[in-house]
Amino acid sequence: MQIYLPIAEVSVNAFLLLGLGGIVGILSGMFGVGGGFLMTPLLFFIGIPPAVAVATEANQIVASSFSGVLAHLKRKTVDLKMGTVLLVGGLVGSGLGIILFNYLKALGQVDLLVKLCYVIFLGLIGALMFIESLNAIRKSNKAGGTAVPTRRKHNWVHNLPFKMKFRVSGLYISVIPPLLVGVLVGILAAIMGVGGGFIMVPAMIYLLGMPTKVVVGTSLFQIIFVTAFTTMLHATTNYTVDVVLAVLLLVGGVVGAQIGTRIGVKMKAEQLRILLAIMVLAVCGKLAFDLLVQPAELFSIGAGGHS
Amino acid sequence: MIRLVALLLVMALPVRAEEIVLGLSRDEIAITATFEGSDIEIFGAIKREEAIPQGDDLGVIVTVAGPDKPVTVRRKDRRLGIWVNTEAVDIDVAPSFYAVATNKPLPEILTVQEDINTRISTRRAIRSVGRSAFGSDRFSDALIRIRAGEGLYQTLPEGVWVKDDTLFRARISLPANLTEGDYRAEIYLTRNGQIIDLYSATIPVKKVGLERWLYNLAHDNPFLYGLMSLSIAIAAGWGASAAFSLLRR
Numbered sequence: 003m004q005i006y007l008p009i010a011e012v013s014v015n016a017f018l019l020l021g022l023g024g025i026v027g028i029l030s031g032m033f034g035v036g037g038g039f040l041m042t043p044l045l046f047f048i049g050i051p052p053a054v055a056v057a058t059e060a061n062q063i064v065a066s067s068f069s070g071v072l073a074h075l076k077r078k079t080v081d082l083k084m085g086t087v088l089l090v091g092g093l094v095g096s097g098l099g100i101i102l103f104n105y106l107k108a109l110g111q112v113d114l115l116v117k118l119c120y121v122i123f124l125g126l127i128g129a130l131m132f133i134e135s136l137n138a139i140r141k142s143n144k145a146g147g148t149a150v151p152t153r154r155k156h157n158w159v160h161n162l163p164f165k166m167k168f169r170v171s172g173l174y175i176s177v178i179p180p181l182l183v184g185v186l187v188g189i190l191a192a193i194m195g196v197g198g199g200f201i202m203v204p205a206m207i208y209l210l211g212m213p214t215k216v217v218v219g220t221s222l223f224q225i226i227f228v229t230a231f232t233t234m235l236h237a238t239t240n241y242t243v244d245v246v247l248a249v250l251l252l253v254g255g256v257v258g259a260q261i262g263t264r265i266g267v268k269m270k271a272e273q274l275r276i277l278l279a280i281m282v283l284a285v286c287g288k289l290a291f292d293l294l295v296q297p298a299e300l301f302s303i304g305a306g307g308h309s
Numbered sequence: 310m311i312r313l314v315a316l317l318l319v320m321a322l323p324v325r326a327e328e329i330v331l332g333l334s335r336d337e338i339a340i341t342a343t344f345e346g347s348d349i350e351i352f353g354a355i356k357r358e359e360a361i362p363q364g365d366d367l368g369v370i371v372t373v374a375g376p377d378k379p380v381t382v383r384r385k386d387r388r389l390g391i392w393v394n395t396e397a398v399d400i401d402v403a404p405s406f407y408a409v410a411t412n413k414p415l416p417e418i419l420t421v422q423e424d425i426n427t428r429i430s431t432r433r434a435i436r437s438v439g440r441s442a443f444g445s446d447r448f449s450d451a452l453i454r455i456r457a458g459e460g461l462y463q464t465l466p467e468g469v470w471v472k473d474d475t476l477f478r479a480r481i482s483l484p485a486n487l488t489e490g491d492y493r494a495e496i497y498l499t500r501n502g503q504i505i506d507l508y509s510a511t512i513p514v515k516k517v518g519l520e521r522w523l524y525n526l527a528h529d530n531p532f533l534y535g536l537m538s539l540s541i542a543i544a545a546g547w548g549a550s551a552a553f554s555l556l557r558r
Contacts, residue, residue, distance in 0.1 A: 004343060004344075004345045004485060005342060005343065006340055006341065006342055006344040006345075006485065006520060008516060008519075008521075008523045008524045008527075009523070009524065009527055011486065011487075011488060011489075012485070012486045013344060013345060013346070013485030013486060049486075061538045061539065061542055064539060064542040064543065065541075065542035065543070065545045065546040066546065068542065068543050068546030068547065068550075069545070069547070069549045069550050070546075072547065072550035073550060073553075076554070113394070114391075114393050114394070230539055230542075233535060233539055233542075234532075234535045234536075234539070236535075237527070237531050237532075237534055237535030237538060238531040238532055238535055241527050241528055241531055243527070243534070243535065243538050245523060245527075245537065245538045246342070246523065248538055248541070249541060252541075252542055252545045252546075253545065256545050256546050256548070256549030256550075257549055259546075259549070260549050260550060260553040292392075293391040294390060294391060294392070295392075296387070296392065297385060299455065300385045300386075300451075301382055301383065301384050301385075301448065301452075301454075301455065302382070302383050302385070302394070302455075303380050303381070303382055303383075303452060303455055303456070304380065304381045304382075
């Protein structure tokens with residue numbers, strides 16, 4: 003069934019959008035990522051104008067993250083205190099990110115920079131996570147199932163001032179690292195048009211030392227607010243949020259997120275991480291491939307009046 | 310403007326041996342939520358005071374043009390191993406939709422000079438004023454190629470059916486990815502490559518109903534629209550969560 007999208011001004015198959023929303027929703031619930039880094043390129047691919055895709059995706063992430071976070075709240079796997087600290091950083095970061103984005107746009111080549119950002123960050127994070135979780139799986143196999151609780155290593159993160167107790171995460175650390183993580187994620191989120199979960203989740207695990215089970219819910223909690231803020235910015239400045247597109251994506255997305263959360267609970271943390279790593283590397287590989295291989299059509303059409 | 314001059318010139322002719330009488334299958338196109346594209350049928354007759362001229366080639370050209378919009382065409386090139394946009398050419402006038410239907414291939418029924426004056430062929434309907442940089446033809450060609458691939462630019466050399474040199478009919482199909490605005494339908498009558506009559510009509514294409522309402526809200530009251538989008542998202546997220554916990558019970 004074809005549906006004409008009023009803001010995007012294109013006609014697309016409604017079931018295709020529902021399906022895409024569902025698949026990305028499952029991944030979102032499983033890994034605590036908003037799924038934007040998958041959905042935004044997919045929307046480009048089916049012919050949605052990039053500006054509309056990025057803005058509408060932000061709105062859709064609000065829905066799937068909200069649905070996901072409710073499931074996590076019930077199981078008490080959301081560190082609200084940590085989430086709030088990350089959120090403060092995130093809002094500052096997304097403000098900075100939008101300033102940076104507009105500056106890059108004035109220079110031209112913003113598309114390329116966005117893609118390079120994707121390739122570099124997805125590649126780095128994917129590779130790191132992959133190696134780390136592979137080692138973890140090997141270790142747990144050697145230990146023969148008797149998991150030995152290892153004491154967390156003390157690194158520079160633990161020697162900073164302004165310490166705060168994060169009961170749910172079982173951490174007593176300075177607020178500076180989570181604030182900085184929030185700012186960094188906010189900047190990248192604004193530039194890349196994503197929620198930033200795929201950067202925040204590994205940062206929380208490896209940099210802050212949070213337990214994996216808490217990370218997903220907390221990341222979703224933070225993403226809701228950052229993407230809601232981004233949606234409002236896009237809606238009021240660029241008029242590029244397509245509510246019909248968003249509804250179709252989020253109907254699939256919220257259902258998917260519920261299913262995904264339940265799958266995620268049944269899986270081991272290492273398995274969850276290695277799957278996320280593989281997915282991140284796959285998207286990175288695809289984007290790198292597109293940059294390196296000669297495209298079939300060298301020309302592209304944009305709105306008039308470039309500088 | 311040039312078309313207007315051409316029209317006035319045609320109007321100014323003292324006696325027209327042949328003129329167009331036209332009908333349109335629809336005088337406006339409404340874009341609804343389930344819009345999947347639309348066909349316009351353009352039909353008419355050639356009215357004459359005298360007998361059909363013998364031996365001359367009759368040409369009927371039907372064009373449908375969407376609103377003009379400036380575009381930028383960019384070309385990718387390899388830099389340090391990756392493909393990046395390197396060159397860009399602004400095209401000042403490019404119709405968002407353009408179809409040319411003729412009863413015979415265009416060059417057979419329209420002289421090059423007439424085409425230059427009236428800008429009928431797709432190639433001439435696109436203009437980049439002021440900037441005729443070297444190689445900008447490649448950019449215009451690319452624009453035509455990409456838009457033709459999307460069904461937005463159509464050249465239909467046998468798209469006009471003519472019977473007894475008197476009745477004619479053309480069907481233009483508009484794709485689903487239409488831009489709103491006034492579409493111009495123009496019908497040219499030619500003899501030996503010269504235009505002898507011209508008729509034009511406007512077909513408004515506009516969003517209606519829910520599509521219209523959402524579009525207006527997004528532009529006139531963006532803050533409210535943003536809040537509405539967010540409320541829908543939150544409600545849907547909560548709804549799905551509630552529905553699933555009910556299912557589990």
